[in-house]
Amino acid sequence: DAKTTQPNSMESNEEEPVHLPCNHSTISGTDYIHWYRQLPSQGPEYVIHGLTSNVNNRMASLAIAEDRKSSTLILHRATLRDAAVYYCILIITDKLIFGTGTRLQVFP
Amino acid sequence: NAGVTQTPKFQVLKTGQSMTLQCAQDMNHEYMSWYRQDPGMGLRLIHYSVGAGITDQGEVPNGYNVSRSTTEDFPLRLLSAAPSQTSVYFCASSYSSRGPLSREKLFFGSGTQLSVL
Numbered sequence: 001d002a003k004t005t006q007p008n009s010m011e012s013n014e015e016e017p018v019h020l021p022c023n024h025s026t027i028s029g030t031d032y033i034h035w036y037r038q039l040p041s042q043g044p045e046y047v048i049h050g051l052t053s054n055v056n057n058r059m060a061s062l063a064i065a066e067d068r069k070s071s072t073l074i075l076h077r078a079t080l081r082d083a084a085v086y087y088c089i090l091i092i093t094d095k096l097i098f099g100t101g102t103r104l105q106v107f108p
Numbered sequence: 109n110a111g112v113t114q115t116p117k118f119q120v121l122k123t124g125q126s127m128t129l130q131c132a133q134d135m136n137h138e139y140m141s142w143y144r145q146d147p148g149m150g151l152r153l154i155h156y157s158v159g160a161g162i163t164d165q166g167e168v169p170n171g172y173n174v175s176r177s178t179t180e181d182f183p184l185r186l187l188s189a190a191p192s193q194t195s196v197y198f199c200a201s202s203y204s205s206r207g208p209l210s211r212e213k214l215f216f217g218s219g220t221q222l223s224v225l
Contacts, residue, residue, distance in 0.1 A: 034213070043198050043216035044151065087150060094158055095166060096141070096200075096214065098150035 004088045004099040011105045012078045020073040020102050022088030027068055031091055035062065035073045037084040038101070044087065047073065078106045110134050114199050114217035121189040121224045129184040129220050131199030137215070139204040140182035144168065144195040145219075151198060157182055158204065189224045196221050 005023040012018045024033065032051050036044040048055055048062045050071075055062040061074040075082055085101040115130045131140065141156035143166075153166030157176040171193060173185040182201075186193060199217040 036214075043218050044200075044214075045216070046213040049213060094139070094156060094164070094204075095153055096151075097167075098143075098152070100150045 003097060004090060006086075006088055006099055006102045008100070009103040009105065011107065012075075013107050014080060015077050018075040018078045018082070018104065018106075020075075020086050020088075020104065021070065022072070023070045024088065024090055025069040027090055028092075029068075033062070033064060033068075033071050034089040034091065034096070035060070035086060036089060037082075037086045039084045047086070078104075080106050080108065082106055112199055112201050112215050112217040114197075114220050116220060117218070118221045119223070121186075121222065123190060123224060125189050127186050127189065129186075129197055129199075129222070131182045131184065131217060132180050133201040133215070134180065135201065135203065135215065136179060137201035137203045138179065139202040139212075139214075140176065141166070141200050141214075142172070142174065142182070142184045143198045143200065144193075145198060146195050154184065154197075186222075191224045194222060194224045 032049045034049040035047040037047050038044045048060050050062045063072045083106045085103050087098050087101040090097050112133045138159045142154040143151035145151045152168050154172050155174040157163045160176050160179050163174050163176055176182055197220045200214045202212045202214045204212050
């Protein structure tokens with residue numbers, strides 16, 4: 001089955017960059033890579049998505065490997081409000097497949 | 109524009125009771141879906157719909173029914189509640205008619221905390 005693999009947890013200090021990795025070796029050629037985050041007691045929130053080339057928005061950047069088998073979500077300057085569980089997701093024929101995500105802790 | 113609205117926010121049921129979790133969106137989204145999230149775990153897809161009148165099963169459909177009579181609403185029915193269905197339930201929607209779902213971002217509701225005793 002197609003799935004994503006992420007580290008269980010990562011830590012960062014405030015105002016430092018954070019690189020959250022994800023492996024998705026079974027991704028098909030036309031499926032986008034999505035990242036969502038979930039703050040405590042809230043529903044998941046869209047962060048970014050991309051297909052092949054790197055993507056930037058106001059929240060983060062997404063770096064996609066040339067072979068598309070892995071990607072990295074980059075938070076350029078972590079804040080305390082970025083503490084959340086970050087999910088790297090594949091969409092397989094109308095089904096979003098969540099992994100267990102990476103819990104990001106940010107320290108002052 | 110309210111986005112995705114889920115009701116109720118909290119619910120306690122006894123084993124064997126039935127109930128319906130409501131989900132409504134006002135963004136004219138074609139795609140809607142239901143997930144459950146158990147403590148310390150990611151979300152698992154229960155059922156989804158790509159448009160009015162069309163539904164399909166996700167990863168964990170047993171014990172749940174859905175219907176999609178309108179674009180706006182996608183209720184989730186628990187037929188006979190069991191303690192194993194104690195979870196947080198999230199509804200999500202997306203505007204997918206322009207192409208593959210994977211091109212679009214999903215909007216999630218704030219969740220329903222369900223406890224089955």
